[in-house]
Amino acid sequence: PVTRVRLQGVGHVKVHQHRPVVGKVKTVSVKREGRRWYVILTAEQTAPEPLPQTGSMVGIDMGITNFLADSGGEFVPNPRHGAKAAARLEAAQQALARCKRGSRRRRKAVEVVARLHRKVRRQRLDHAHKTALGLVREHDFIAHEDLRIRNMSKAPAPKPDPATPGSFLPNGAAAKAGLNRSIADAGWGVFLTILTAKAACAGREVMAVDPRNTSRRCPQCGHTAKENRPTQEKFHCVSCGHHAHADTVGALNVLRAGLVRREAQPA
Structure with missing residues (x-):
């Protein structure tokens, strides 16, 4: 619906209301993205009613092939919004690079690039919220892994070649750059922030656990070894023979670690 907002020094401005405002409005701010303007309201609300208890507990394992796997064996596919828009973004950025600075054509090209980035950001947020x-x-x-996303995205250190002073050996930087793009595209950090906020409003409990060896430890016998994971997707315990999808095994171990940490907390 179209309504009006009064801004100091500007007057009444027509706006398209996204959803009804609940609570007492405390602050009003205005933001511009490209050619669009947004009015952002901050409202004070009473504490929401917690959701009814379901009696269910789950562990989740974040990934690249699948956005996440849960301890019940379910998977959420990775939508790869950034990768899908990469070709259009590359073409738009190349067109921008060919434009003369200060020209009208360049201003339009800048808007095209910004619009594509804005669409990817909104798609990523929408997927995270849902x-x-x-x-x-x-x-x-x-329960989820306590991921250090910034450390995971660090570029590999250069490897000096001892045989040739001043030269360096291949360090996998190109492959790591591709992995870093995939991590950024998945948006794990944004998702975990949203999950924590929604859980707090709903009266749910979210627990972060140490992710080390969660995909190498057998959920049946507890044996931990690198050989338990012969491929990225397969888990096969060399001790008891248990086999499953590696991400599901990781989610099971995350849930168990979360329950252990939960029991260890003071009442």
């Missing part, structure tokens, strides 16, 4: 909401509605307790 995935987090599904988890919060279905489970009382959610």
Whole structure:
């Protein structure tokens, strides 16, 4: 619906209201993205009612091939919004690079690039909100890996060649750059922030656990070894023979670690 907002020094401005405002409005701010303007309202609300208990607990394992796998054997596919828009973004950025600085054509090219980035960002946020909401509605307790995303995205250190002073050996920087793009495209950090916020509003419990060896430890016998994971997707315990999808095994171990940490916390 179209309504009006009064801005100091500007007057009444027509706006398209996204959704009804609930609570007492405390602050009003204005933001511009490209040619679009947004009015952002901050409202004070009463504490929301917690969701009914479901009696369900889940562990989730974040990934690249699948956005996440849960301890129940379910998978959420990775939408790869950035990768899907990469060709259009590359073409738009090349067109921008050919434009003369200060020209009208360049201003239009800048807007095209910004619009594509904005669309990818919104798609990523929409997917994160819907995935987090599904988890919060279905489970009382959610355990996830305590990921150090910034450390995971660091470029590999150069490897000096001892045989030739001043030269360097291949260090896998190109492959790591591709992995870093995939990590950024998945948006794990944004998703976990949204999940934590939604869980707090719904009266759910979210627990972060140490991710080390979660995909190498057998959920049946507890044997931990690098050989338990022969491929990226397969898990096959060399001790007891248990086999499953590696991400599902990781999610099971994350849930168990979360429950252990939960029991260890003071009442």
